[in-house]
Amino acid sequence: MKKLQHLENDNFRQLSDDSLRYIISDCRAAMDANPDNPKCVSGRGNYADQINDAATIITFRKQLSESENPLLLVLETLFKEVSE
Numbered sequence: 001m002k003k004l005q006h007l008e009n010d011n012f013r014q015l016s017d018d019s020l021r022y023i024i025s026d027c028r029a030a031m032d033a034n035p036d037n038p039k040c041v042s043g044r045g046n047y048a049d050q051i052n053d054a055a056t057i058i059t060f061r062k063q064l065s066e067s068e069n070p071l072l073l074v075l076e077t078l079f080k081e082v083s084e
Helices: 010-014 017-033 047-068 070-083
Strands: none
Touching: 010 047, 017 047
16 A cells, blocks of 8 residues: 655645645645745745645645545446447
8 A cells, every 4th residue: 555755734735626736726825826935845844844745735635535436437437438
């Protein structure tokens, strides 16, 4: 079984994927609005770390669900072929 690496924002593990996507979007917007803000890339809880941690969790969950359910991959492939 895969293990999730250490994260700066460990509390992100309990959040839903939708909440994590919102964090990614919100941090990107903050970085775009004020790129000179030191919180963009430095210090604890900086925006870049939050984006990375949220994306890591979403990716880990996706890989875990696919690895534990190989049938899911087959069904998704078949569904795509049928719907095209």
